[in-house]
Amino acid sequence: MxxxxxxxxxxxxxxPSTGRAVITLLERLGHTVxxxxxxxxxxxxxxxxxxxxxxxxxxxRFAEVFEEYDAVVTPSGSCAxxxxxxxxxxxxQYGDAALSExxxxxxxxxxxxxxxxxxxxxxxxVGAYFPHRVTYHPTCHSLRMLRVGDRxxxxxxxxxxxxxxxxPDAESCCGFGGTFALKNPDxxxxxxxxxxxxxxxxxAEYLCAGDNSCLTHVGGxxxxxxxxxxxxxxxxxxxxxxxxxx
Amino acid sequence: xxxxxxxIWLGAPAFPDAARTALADTRQRANLRRxxxxxxxxxLAVAAELEDWEELRExxxxxxRSTLRHLDQHLLRLEQAVxxxxxxxxxxxxxxxxxxxxxxxxxxxxxxxxxxxxxMATQEIGLNEAxxxxxxxxxxxxxxxxxxxxxxxxxxxxxxPAIHRGRxxxxxxxxxxxxxxxxxxxxxxxxxxxxxxxxxxxxxxxKFLRAKVAVSGANFxxxxxxxxxxVESEGNGRMCLTLPETLxxxxxxxxxxxxxxxxxxxxxxxxxxxxxERMNPYxxxxxxxxxxxxxxxFHLVLLDNGRTATLADEVGRQALSCIRCSAxxxxxxxxxxxxxxxxxxxxxxxxxxxxxxxLVGIEQAASxxxxxxxxxxxxxxxxxxxxxxxVLVHLRAEAVEAKRAxxxxxxxxxxxxKAAGAxxxxxxxxxxxQRLGAFGARLVAxxxxxxxxxxxxxxxxxxxxxxxxxxxxxxxxxxxxxxxxDTPQGSRTRGRPGENSRTTEEGERR
Numbered sequence: 118m119x120x121x122x123x124x125x126x127x128x129x130x131x132x133p134s135t136g137r138a139v140i141t142l143l144e145r146l147g148h149t150v151x152x153x154x155x156x157x158x159x160x161x162x163x164x165x166x167x168x169x170x171x172x173x174x175x176x177x178r179f180a181e182v183f184e185e186y187d188a189v190v191t192p193s194g195s196c197a198x199x200x201x202x203x204x205x206x207x208x209x210q211y212g213d214a215a216l217s218e219x220x221x222x223x224x225x226x227x228x229x230x231x232x233x234x235x236x237x238x239x240x241x242x243v244g245a246y247f248p249h250r251v252t253y254h255p256t257c258h259s260l261r262m263l264r265v266g267d268r269x270x271x272x273x274x275x276x277x278x279x280x281x282x283x284x285p286d287a288e289s290c291c292g293f294g295g296t297f298a299l300k301n302p303d304x305x306x307x308x309x310x311x312x313x314x315x316x317x318x319x320x321a322e323y324l325c326a327g328d329n330s331c332l333t334h335v336g337g338x339x340x341x342x343x344x345x346x347x348x349x350x351x352x353x354x355x356x357x358x359x360x361x362x363x
Numbered sequence: 364x365x366x367x368x369x370x371i372w373l374g375a376p377a378f379p380d381a382a383r384t385a386l387a388d389t390r391q392r393a394n395l396r397r398x399x400x401x402x403x404x405x406x407l408a409v410a411a412e413l414e415d416w417e418e419l420r421e422x423x424x425x426x427x428r429s430t431l432r433h434l435d436q437h438l439l440r441l442e443q444a445v446x447x448x449x450x451x452x453x454x455x456x457x458x459x460x461x462x463x464x465x466x467x468x469x470x471x472x473x474x475x476x477x478x479x480x481x482x483m484a485t486q487e488i489g490l491n492e493a494x495x496x497x498x499x500x501x502x503x504x505x506x507x508x509x510x511x512x513x514x515x516x517x518x519x520x521x522x523x524p525a526i527h528r529g530r531x532x533x534x535x536x537x538x539x540x541x542x543x544x545x546x547x548x549x550x551x552x553x554x555x556x557x558x559x560x561x562x563x564x565x566x567x568x569x570k571f572l573r574a575k576v577a578v579s580g581a582n583f584x585x586x587x588x589x590x591x592x593x594v595e596s597e598g599n600g601r602m603c604l605t606l607p608e609t610l611x612x613x614x615x616x617x618x619x620x621x622x623x624x625x626x627x628x629x630x631x632x633x634x635x636x637x638x639x640e641r642m643n644p645y646x647x648x649x650x651x652x653x654x655x656x657x658x659x660x661f662h663l664v665l666l667d668n669g670r671t672a673t674l675a676d677e678v679g680r681q682a683l684s685c686i687r688c689s690a691x692x693x694x695x696x697x698x699x700x701x702x703x704x705x706x707x708x709x710x711x712x713x714x715x716x717x718x719x720x721x722l723v724g725i726e727q728a729a730s731x732x733x734x735x736x737x738x739x740x741x742x743x744x745x746x747x748x749x750x751x752x753x754v755l756v757h758l759r760a761e762a763v764e765a766k767r768a769x770x771x772x773x774x775x776x777x778x779x780x781k782a783a784g785a786x787x788x789x790x791x792x793x794x795x796x797q798r799l800g801a802f803g804a805r806l807v808a809x810x811x812x813x814x815x816x817x818x819x820x821x822x823x824x825x826x827x828x829x830x831x832x833x834x835x836x837x838x839x840x841x842x843x844x845x846x847x848x849d850t851p852q853g854s855r856t857r858g859r860p861g862e863n864s865r866t867t868e869e870g871e872r873r
Contacts, residue, residue: 337827
């Protein structure tokens with residue numbers, strides 16, 4: 118099985134540590150991970166903001182870059198959702214038959230990290246060690262687009278040393294929503310305030326999620342208020358071992 | 364566009380501005396939090412009771428989809444059945460025509476007042492205002508509609524139009540306004556819900572007993588039998604539907620069901636989704652007129668008002684499946700905080716955000732499809748499986764295209780998107796932008812984070828720190844540690860998929 122990492126443009130730029138964690142983790146589990154360097158972006162921001170024609174080149178590039186792989190793993194629920202649910206929409210509307218076919222082949226092979234670990238590799242205990250109090254926010258697109266269910270929680274529960282505490286009202290959106298946070302900053306802040314309150318109520322040291330975009334939003338608020346609560350992508354907790362204690 | 368009367372409220376600000384005002388209303392925030400939270404929990408509990416809940420949703424969605432596909436035929440069958448049963452069917456292309464029809468019908472009875480069953484269709488067309496212009500007084504008899512009407516207010520929820528009001532506010536409204544509309548509120552009225560309901564009961568009773576004409580909406584109408592259905596909780600609807608001599612029902616054309624037996628599915632889904640009850644207390648069904656029993660004159664006004672245009676949109680038409688349960692409002696994190704008025708329409712919340720722009724045209728309500736984080740809670744809650752996020756992003760594209768067509772110069776947003784698109788079109792440009800960004804960030808970041816920034820950045824950075832972009836992107840790290848190839852340490856022999864040949868191919872194929 119040839120496995121490619123789709124890092125996403127956001128993680129590539131802002132959170133390369135998440136990408137390194139995915140590679141570390143999968144290599145520790147005995148797999149070779151490839152990083153196709155021609156990859157860029159899934160086009161989610163353009164698509165969700167209404168710029169569909171502008172999304173087409175990214176959809177095309179994605180299909181071409183990842184076509185040759187058996188599995189594409191990505192540490193982002195919303196980018197995986199974009200590829201799986203909406204690349205076909207863009208291809209059908211603005212592309213051509215060949216692109217639609219290519220998308221039809223590639224999109225189902227795209228897996229969000231927790232799906233890939235649990236469903237494709239069949240592991241829940243990845244041999245991680247993380248001796249901290251952690252609460253988990255199930256991001257909306259992981260939850261309701263991809264239906265990852267409790268896969269991330271099963272992975273986290275198997276982490277040695279972790280003190281995993283339940284986040285109240287966990288399934289409520291954090292208020293990020295991509296360009297929503299810019300177009301509707303007041304509503305976004307109102308939602309952020311509630312999410313932060315719930316995070317603080319848990320007494321967690323770290324808020325964990327499968328999407329760094331949501332974590333940037335909630336973490337940005339937690340940081341501004343100097344709450345001392347950090348944010349960590351699921352991959353980084355799963356990649357942590359006793360050798361490299363944080 | 365004529366006939367958009369109350370679909371959008373004249374002069375309503377764009378959603379982000381209206382939301383800002385609404386968010387500052389402490390009392391409303393508390394009322395909404397309490398009300399939506401309660402109804403959400405109830406809905407989840409009763410939906411979970413049914414093992415075949417998902418199957419019911421599938422069936423309901425399938426019935427609605429296929430009905431919409433042959434809507435014209437079902438409506439003609441409905442007209443035939445209603446007429447055969449002694450009713451009269453009227454067709455209204457828009458709000459103005461519907462209002463004219465209803466006004467004429469009331470005037471023909473010689474009456475100058477009507478009692479009303481809670482109805483979204485008549486709210487949509489602004490019927491009360493149209494009747495008032497003709498000197499006819501319309502009395503809302505649904506408790507929440509009564510609160511809205513007495514308070515000279517606007518509805519903020521599809522099912523509970525006064526959801527934004529707390530009971531102390533309701534007491535104030537009753538004490539202040541009831542006298543001007545009829546029987547005044549009792550002396551010493553408390554804000555106990557039982558007392559408030561009793562005050563409304565006394566106030567309304569004299570209107571029910573006096574009324575000769577009633578106006579209603581319809582939840583469903585069966586095309587095969589001509590049976591019209593109203594589902595309600597309070598019994599006020601039953602009063603209006605049975606006591607007066609004349610009944611005028613205004614119904615959106617999408618409410619028709621092919622067969623009476625289709626009600627089986629919908630009468631299970633609707634109460635559970637809307638009020639969180641297994642069954643609603645009152646389900647009134649009538650077929651034309653029955654001699655010496657109930658209204659002797661029945662008029663059914665079939666309202667288009669933008670629905671045919673909506674039907675033409677392959678993606679957007681699913682919004683016409685809506686059965687007005689308002690489950691999507693109650694689960695929406697945006698609605699829960701802003702309430703309904705911010706949407707500037709009788710149809711608020713997620714369903715409003717997809718319905719309103721289609722009924723009135725995207726240019727008239729361009730901010731609504733963006734009033735969502737696309738979290739998907741609405742889609743999960745919808746009993747007829749309207750994929751609201753899908754329609755939202757579809758309408759966002761329409762909004763952008765409409766703006767593009769209407770303007771000579773691109774908006775700043777369009778320019779930013781174009782620039783981002785150019786960067787993301789090439790891994791080389793992306794890498795260069797990453798290096799530039801990392802350098803720039805070092806100038807403004809402190810301790811690895813970027814604080815509040817001025818101007819357009821304030822929308823984000825006013826409340827959130829941003830981590831500085833990494834000094835080394837993942838792609839740069841890969842090249843440094845794993846070599847130039849896509850595979851680590853170049854362990855595979857195949858050549859690197861050249862980005863340049865790729866783009867050339869792409870260009871030629873087009």
